[in-house]
Amino acid sequence: MKTWPVILVLLSSLAVGQKKPATLTIHLDKPVSKVSPTLYGLMTEEINYSYDGGLYAEMVRNRTFHTRWEGVLNWYLAEYGNAQGAMQGDPHTGPSEAVNRSLKLTVTQADPQNQAGVINTGYWGMALRPNTTYQGSLYAKTDSESIGPVSVRLLADANDEVLAASTVSDVTTEWKEYHFTLKTGSIRPSSANHLALTIAHPGTLWLSLVSLFPPTYHDRANGNRVDLMEKLAAMHPAFLRFPGGNYLEGEHIADRFDWKKTIGPLVERPTHPSPWRYMSSDGMGLLEFLEWCEDLKMQPVLAVYAGYSLAQEHVNPGADLEPYVQDALDEIEYVTGSTDTKWGAVRAKDGHPQPFHLTYVEVGNEDQFDRSGSYDGRFAQFYKAIKAKYPDLQIIATTAVKRVRPDVVDDHYYRRATEFFHDTTHYDKADRSGPKIFVGEWATREGSPTPNFGAALGDAAWMTGMERNSDLIVMSCYAPLFVNVNPGGMQWESDLIGYNALRSYGSPSYYAQVMFASHVGEETLQSELENAGPKLFYSVTSDTNSKRVFLKLVNAESVPQSIDLKLTGATLAPPAKVWTLNAGSTEATNTLDTPESIVPKESTLSKVSSDLHYTVPAYSIQVLELKQQ
């Protein structure tokens, strides 16, 4: 019985052996079109706990104490020994107008050995690592200073073992901010931990904006998770499209990304509901997005709210829209203005005197879904106002418009692999005299929570088409970028990078992007593919300075494909480098526990000549780096 599969494999490889190889002729001396240096970037929004519980390194969940019918979310009463107390959300007092609520802890019985307080369980745990310092802060006030110091501890979920401890002293009857540090010893890395804030005497304590950060990327205060930033850096992204996506628009107009409420000290940020059904802390505010760009040397692609929200709410073009247009102009000034402008000065006060360079502004998101048909007028109004003040900015429309000609139009594609296989020539014949194209959201949606290898094949095939057309496609970015893989963390399946509080991994699609974006090239080369199967895709670009040629090959078939490679017009110098991403099945994937099942493997091709017989492995994505003499 067991010999049958082996015989079948042999028969099928014999059949392959008999098949006439495809011929791929590449004219190394014949450039065809320019490749956009900004072809590969990132798209991001608050979805799937992308920032809160994701990139934004805050460890305390619901730090400003939002409440629902079940009480204060993510906070629990802790009564150690015979201590007694009660907790409730207090909507009547808070440290600022923006954060005007708090948690009220009333302790009726406690002593130093029997403390009462509250615990926070973080975003599905709190990741703690050995010998690491965590920076904390909180706002507090009390009804009586006799409550004594607040004890702040990180405890193991399993047994309440104290992993780090500190105290906050001198809490008074007025709201005040306190800072503390928590340092771990030689513990085992784990996310099965929680934060406890307790007192040792009866009394009432109000807490607000309780925050705790691990070391962050580039040591930024209020910064980002190191592992996720490193994964993004490996993608060599040229730009960051933010803040959405649906997150820009909000479910209702009042829930839009209202950028002025996301800047300045955290205590001045009121927070707001994301359309993905959870509150956003707005710790990732406008300046944090820009600093993220700065850290990864990406250019910002700033999406401005354009008067349409998802529940079919819109603002009529004309006088009603004017305040929103002004908000966008102010936002652009905050990003780009010198410190002698009103909003440039605010940015300087927020800690970043240096203006940011901005080339692209996107007006709205997916406005084809606005059934009122108001986008044509709304876009024209934004376009004229922005161009009048910033004539050099490139303005992106989110769908086709008639009144003015946008510089760029944003196209979105969420598809199955087969659909991408059948449409890699989508832009081959597209009009080159119209607006440029931004493929601002795209993904092969196969695999959950993160895409499987079949999806990576769909993605790679699609990327070959985008590269070939990147004289027209100025930018492209996969979406969504992130997913917290804990139960309840995901609102949208097939996300590029998965994580929990402690660990993260790249999907096969992530590695396909790393491979493509690390070998972009400057121009496409003339080439012809003959006699190939329907699921062999390729793109060939060259980099004139380094005299390198990048050949990307995608074999989405379950069997190897042979190619006669004819490289004309220049002489190549061996060896060639080869990166291969492959798997035994389209269902194969990476997970938190098997993060490196499918990763690119580097090898060399020692013999390189103008006539090369080459075999592309089954189910594989390859980049060949050939060097010209």
Ligand code: AHR
């Ligand atoms: O990427 C997920 C969502 O898909 C985006 O928020 C929206 O723009 C699109 O519909």
